[in-house]
Amino acid sequence: MKIENEDALDNFVICHKCFTLNEEIPIADGSKACCSKCGHILYRYDSKLIDHSLALSFTGLIFFILANLFPLLQIDILGTEQFITIPKTIVSLFDNGFYIVGFVCVFLIFIFPLMIFLINILLFTLLKMERGEKLTKELLILLSHITPWSMADIFFISLLVALVKLIAFGQIHIGISFWALMVFVMIDIYITKSIHLSEIWMLRKRILFNKDKN
Amino acid sequence: MIEIDEDKLIRCPVCDAVNIDKGKENTCRRCGSAIFHHRSFSTEKSWAFLITAIIAYIPANLYPMLLTSAFGIRDESTILGGVVLLWEHGSYPVAAIIFFASIIIPIMKFLILIYLLISVKYPLGKDKKVSKHKLYYITEVIGPWSMIDVFVVAILAALIHLSSVEILAGTAATAFAISVFFTLLAAHAFDETLIKENR
Ligand SMILES: [Zn+2]
Ligand SMILES: [Zn+2]
Numbered sequence: 001m002k003i004e005n006e007d008a009l010d011n012f013v014i015c016h017k018c019f020t021l022n023e024e025i026p027i028a029d030g031s032k033a034c035c036s037k038c039g040h041i042l043y044r045y046d047s048k049l050i051d052h053s054l055a056l057s058f059t060g061l062i063f064f065i066l067a068n069l070f071p072l073l074q075i076d077i078l079g080t081e082q083f084i085t086i087p088k089t090i091v092s093l094f095d096n097g098f099y100i101v102g103f104v105c106v107f108l109i110f111i112f113p114l115m116i117f118l119i120n121i122l123l124f125t126l127l128k129m130e131r132g133e134k135l136t137k138e139l140l141i142l143l144s145h146i147t148p149w150s151m152a153d154i155f156f157i158s159l160l161v162a163l164v165k166l167i168a169f170g171q172i173h174i175g176i177s178f179w180a181l182m183v184f185v186m187i188d189i190y191i192t193k194s195i196h197l198s199e200i201w202m203l204r205k206r207i208l209f210n211k212d213k214n
Numbered sequence: 215m216i217e218i219d220e221d222k223l224i225r226c227p228v229c230d231a232v233n234i235d236k237g238k239e240n241t242c243r244r245c246g247s248a249i250f251h252h253r254s255f256s257t258e259k260s261w262a263f264l265i266t267a268i269i270a271y272i273p274a275n276l277y278p279m280l281l282t283s284a285f286g287i288r289d290e291s292t293i294l295g296g297v298v299l300l301w302e303h304g305s306y307p308v309a310a311i312i313f314f315a316s317i318i319i320p321i322m323k324f325l326i327l328i329y330l331l332i333s334v335k336y337p338l339g340k341d342k343k344v345s346k347h348k349l350y351y352i353t354e355v356i357g358p359w360s361m362i363d364v365f366v367v368a369i370l371a372a373l374i375h376l377s378s379v380e381i382l383a384g385t386a387a388t389a390f391a392i393s394v395f396f397t398l399l400a401a402h403a404f405d406e407t408l409i410k411e412n413r
Contacts, residue, residue, distance in 0.1 A: 003215070004215060009232040021232070089372040093383070096383065101383065108361065148398070154362060157311075159369060161362060162373075198231075
């Protein structure tokens, strides 16, 4: 294989699933490119990626705040009503001396999901303003380290499992936060699973490095 | 013009950029991250995390995950005990989810990682029946789902604490959380570029 220089390697992508080298080709707006060997999605092209991501990140952030303010579940047992919120779930772990589990939960279901949305907002705002060559790089690196540790989606499934287990204990009411969390998780899955980091790197290159040439 | 061997191309684990493998010291040309510097002890870090995870997994199964006390009657259940209980009560889907998340996924991850770690050092699995890259990809995707039971216990314990009816998290929750944490670390520390099969 012959290439012009090392930067020309930007025209290639290695598949996440099977490690096959694929050449990167321009694709139509709104479509996706798949691996030549296993069919795994390599990248998408969205000409309005910045606006879409900003809109989604802000919406997600609002739903995240809502999800943390109101009760998730309420249960009536023996004539008393008990409810939980996301912060209360974590605090109760600390109260009962489960510091390690508490710490793990604080990061996995609160800090990391929140950080991903805040980083995305900052990152795409910077890219929209065509600024922050260094900062966008740091943010992208941070994002790639955090993403595998964000587990809001898994927490939501756990909530469903807990619901089934709770039926034996009493009357259960689903709170506002439950629905807010559901919307948040769907946006979170969309952002972390379908906006590939390499697309943002490519976008950053197009915006920050090609503007001097024009 | 430079001539490069396609086998020498590696992917940066942080930013996905394609890089040329230059041997011992690889720094990503795009994000500057070190791409698995320490070639001389390439798998040791991953082994260390994995062994810690396996050790923590033992108490996670022996100690109770959930302590229930209702009107003075205390009841403890381990992970497996909880699954059996759910199954007996007819909650088959939930029993299946917990069984997969807490038993199948962790053990599968241990086995896959052990296999991968051995196979990059010794000639093993050269017949390419299963793609090792695909195996690694599977561990990355399914790994976090083993946290389900820990979250469930946290939710139940936070919700139900009356003087007469109370649910508490057990020692196993801590052990299990540690085990999952170290399994994830072991998977991240594994150098995927060591797998040289379809090249
Ligand atoms: Zn592929
Ligand atoms: Zn990189």
